[in-house]
Amino acid sequence: MTTTPTTSSTPAPGLVYGLYSEGEPITDTKAPDGPIDRRWNTRKFEAALVNPANRRKLSVIIVGTGLAGGAAAATLGEAGYHVKSFCYQDSPRRAHSIAAQGGINAAKNYKNDGDSTYRLFYDTVKGGDYRSRESNVYRLAEVSANIIDQCVAQGVPFAREYGGLLDNRSFGGVQVSRTFYARGQTGQQLLIGAYQALERQVAAGTVEMFSRHEMLEVIVVDGKARGIIARDLVTGEIETHLADAVVLASGGYGNVFYLSTNAMGSNVTATWRAHRKGAYFGNPCYTQIHPTCIPVAGDHQSKLTLMSESLRNDGRIWVPKRAEDCDKDPRQIPEEDRDYYLERIYPSFGNLVPRDIASRQAKNVCDEGRGVGPKVGDFRRGVYLDFTDALKRMSADAVAEKYGNLLDMYQRITGENPYEVPMRIYPAVHYTMGGLWVDYDLQSTIPGLFVAGEANFSDHGANRLGASALMQGLGDGYFVLPHTIRDYLAKGPFEKIDESHEAVVEARASVDARVAKLLSINGDRSVDSFHKELGTVMWEYCGMERSEEGLLKAIDLIRGLRDEFWRNVKVLGGADTLNQSLEKAGRVADFLELGELMCIDALHRRESCGGHFRAESQTDDGEALRHDEEYAYVAAWEWGGQDGAPVLHKEDLVYEFVELKQRSYK
Amino acid sequence: MNLTLKIWRQAGPKTKGEMVTYPVTDISADMSFLEMLDVLNEQLNARGEEPIAFDSDCREGICGMCGLMISGKAHGPEVTTTCQLHMRSFSDGDEITIEPWRADAFPVIKDLVVDRSSFDRIIQAGGFISANTGSAPEAHSVPVPKHHADRSFMAAACIGCGACVAACPNASGMLFTAAKITHLGELPQGQPERSARVVNMLDQHDREGFGGCTNIGECSLACPKEIPLDVINQLNKDLRYALIHHGTPE
Structure with a gap:
């Protein structure tokens, strides 16, 4: 059980910083070689098949019912496997994927603007600041088009043009329009699609649903993941669930920051428990901080709310030039006393610089004492996002047509009218690119333990582009995991175990x-x-x-x-x-x-x-x-034991197709 | 501001509950309603009383997990979810009653937490389009007229919170069921199963113990996503068609 590692005073000898050691590098990720556009097909062909008659004898536990977990449970259920699906919410429809606003990328090239699988792959590798795997990202771009087909077939009501065809918009600083959306509720609509497919399998008897259940431990038998210990959150009963394989699709860990845009219940427990049982944790420090969130209002704050970054297309970001102006009514501050700092520092990209840059500069101006809004602690943590120019240029109706739901949400939360007073925004933790390390098959370092969606580390490198999270969640759940897990399941059914097995008793x-x-x-x-x-x-x-x-x-x-x-x-x-x-x-x-x-x-x-x-x-x-020469690798951390130190395993990132460049937005 | 809260406390599904009065002080107008309850729970915890159980998750009005009867109104005085209701909607000295959703089909689990799995079972009965992964045709092969797509989207905005049931004097789940009928029925992809869907979902709705619809309209007024009442007309129309052309379910 967890107890308390003692506070460090004297560093142990042989450890870097007295904190960690370095172990063997990871040399094989199981991605096939060859032309990048053939690798996924090669893997699908080489992965063993499971005879339909044998599938119902094989059981899979899936933890989490967001886009990745819900899609995987539905798909594996359809294929005929026996699936047990778990979520801590009262219904699988409430997983936090539901809160994604903006959209989902797909290389359909419906706008005939030069998009392609290769371009989506290229943009995503570059957007991740060259810290993701080429093979994985290419596969993600490849399955993206299938995702849209699948969702439309399920009845996802994407935005459409008058001709009845699907609409697209551009998103996240790329130069093509490849983002499919359903107003500001894309995540909700995609999740409801997956949820309905999942409930259909519940009705068909292939999926057993366990709502209001929380996974508290993974069961590892002879080195293989064979089940979980879960708590029924209503009765408190501790339950043992056994299976031939376990999939964690339990989301990200942004709530480690207490305030984030995550849901109140979003947590790391499923993946952290697996980490302690031997699954490596990849790049845990890679977190995404989103620049356009509603600032903290006081000590009572329980969560932060994001507003789509599309607001930066027409809003101008500024703070007063002088700290003494910070508590003035912004409408009384004349133009010459305002610092439009993004436009000043980045004249070519202006307010549309990538998320990480916009966020850091907001922090810098607030650290200088030029933040606005109420003081929380000793600082004002907010910058203005001003629609005054847009309202002059476009009329209030046109602004409402484009951004109405976001501006209404702002008004509901802050009580201020953004048509009259500039909005205040501040960055907030939004997504975690890190997660459990997985190979090309989405299998962790514990055989039989697979990890999908935000819970794994795999596709976004050091920074995620807008509208890529939904793509990865559904890509993993509908199209990747169901193919790779069969290669593992084809070796089963594994030896029968029951609740009296030593490993089960110990976990429980x-x-x-x-x-x-x-x-x-x-x-x-x-x-x-x-x-x-x-x-x-x-x-x-x-x-x-x-x-x-x-x-x-x-x-x-x-x-x-x-x-x-x-x-x-x-x-x-x-x-x-x-x-x-x-x-x-x-x-x-x-x-x-x-x-x-x-x-x-x-x-x-x-x-x-x-x-x-x-x-x-x-x-x-x-x-x-x-520093590409030193750090172009994935940092995969092995649990070092309760009183030990974590062990770093490096997986070198090899770029065969994309040339590494330093980003510049000046 | 200072407020008097009267809150439903119930230790478990089978125990008898009661209203308990809690005064709260120094509540800021910028707090959300649920943050106000967080503050109360921290105070209860500090003095050794078990905190009040209530559901919430995304706290941005989209997951549908939260839901309280606030002074007799589902989600309180504004058209929004409980999590997006802020204390500036109240005044100093107010007395606020806080209860769980009340409906036979939503049994109380503890305090303000109810079991809404009946909604999931209505979806299981037919609230889907049968399209196995990998079997989908190219997305542009079937155009959808924009007004159908928009109406489908409007109905699909339902978050399954249950306010419609809580607000209905009959505790009917008709707005929830009809929103799904309309979401899928407006789309060409939803046509093959349209008749079976309405018959089976409605049958499940009745089995779960929801009341019948008598066109009162409280559901739509309480709906935080403003699903209009006319989705229920759509359901009735689909039901008539299905019963005439396909007969009653087995």
Whole structure:
């Protein structure tokens, strides 16, 4: 069971920074060689087939019902496998994929503007700041067109033109229109499509659905993933579920920052428990911070809300030139006293620079004391996003037609009318590119444990482009995993095990002990207070800008906090009932371990790339500076044991098709 | 502002519940309604009382997980979800009653948390288009007239929160069911199963213990996504057609 690693004082000998060691590199990712446009076909052909009659004898557990998990459960159910699907929400339709607004990319070239599979592949590798695998990204681009076909067949109501054909828009700074959308609710509509396909399989009896269940441990038997321990969140019962393979599609870990655009329940527990059982964690420090979110309003804030970055197409971003103007009514600040800092620093891209750059510059001006809005702590954390010019140019009706739902949402949350007063925005944690390390088959380093969607690390490198997350989730779930998992399942059914197996008993006992421990501490501090404090540390030292000094400090702070958590947390209520405090406590306990690994990963990567900006690695004018010779690899971290140190395994990234370049947006 | 909250507390599905009064102080107008409950829960936790159980997840009005009867109105005084309701809609000194959704088809699990799995079972009965992965034709092979696509989208905006049921004096789930009938029935892809869909979904709706629709219209007024009442006309039209042409279900 989890107890408390002691606070570090004397670094162990032989460790880098006293924090980690380096192990053997990863040399084989199982991607076939050859021309890049043949690799996926080759893999699909070489992957073993399972006779339809044998499929119902094979069982697969899928944790999470978002785009990746829901799509995989439906597809494997349709194929005839016996699927058990789990989600912590009361219905699989509520997974957080539902909150994605903007759209989904696909290389359909419906606009005849020169798009192609290769161009989508190229844009995505470049957008990821050359830290993703070419083979994986090419496959993603390849299946993207199938996703749109599939969703339309399911009844997803994408936006259409008057001729009845699908509409597209451009998104995320690329020069083609390849983004399919359903107003600002694309994620919702795609998820409902997957959910309906899933419920159809529930009715057909191929999928067993376990809502309000949370996975708390993975069962590993003879080195293979064979099941999970889950808690029924209504009755509190700890249940054992066994299968021939396990798929984790449990989403990202942005809630380690406490405040993020994630849902309240989004957590790392499923993947972190697997990590502790032997699954490597890939690039944990790669987090995406989205520039256009509604700022924090006060200490009570429970989550942050994103507004689509399409607002940057017509809004202008500024702060006052002088700190003493920051509490003035912005409408009273004359033009010459305003600093349109993105237009000033990046004259050619202006307000449309990539997400990471827009976010970091907002932080910089606020750090200088020129932020706007209410003070939270000692600082004003907000910049203006001003539609005044757009309203003059386009009329209020035209602005409403284009952005009405976003402006309404802003007004509902802040109580301010964005047609009259400039909006305030600030960056917020939005997506995590890191996740469990997987090979080309989406299999982790535990055989039989597959990882799909945001939960894996695989396709976005150090930075994700807009409208790529939905593509990856559905790509993995509908088209990739169902083909690769069959190669594994063809070796099964595996040896029968039952609940008396030593590994099952051990896994279950560890879950029981952890639940009992959390309920027995009965200290002085609530779970939320620990979570908030962890979030503050992560945001300050492992957020938009990271430095060696700050990260070392954060690691110490996190260790101290984790130590206190296990001595002083207060969780009321029982184990045998719905107990939301207990649920949160388990999740925060895992975030307290993950946070340290994120800092270690950020510390070891002494370069800036994508969403990871190291203060020590910047150009003379303050831009991110990559070091390809040293760092063009995936950092895959092995759990080093409760009192041990994590072990770094490097997987070199080889670029055969795309030339590595430094990004410039000046 | 200072408020008096009267909140439904119920330890479990089979225990008897009661309204309990909690005063809260120093509530900021910028807080969301659920953040106000978070503050209360932190206070309860600090004094050793078990926090109030309530559902919420995305807290941005799209997942449909949250839902409270606030002073007798589903999701409270504004047309929005509970999570997007802010305290500026209330005034200092207000007394607010907070209850779970009340319907036989949504049994209470604990405090303000209810079981809405009946909605999932209605979808299982036919709220889908049967299109196995990999079998789809090229997306542009079937154009969809824009007004059909728009109407389909309007109905597909349903978030399955259950406010329609909670607001209905009959506790009918008709708006939810009809929104799905309309979403799929407006699309060419939804035509082959259209008649079977309406018959089977409605049959399941009735089996789950939802009440019948008597065209009162409270459902549509309470709907945070403003699904219009006329989707129920569509359902009735589809049902008539199905029963005449295909007979009653087995």
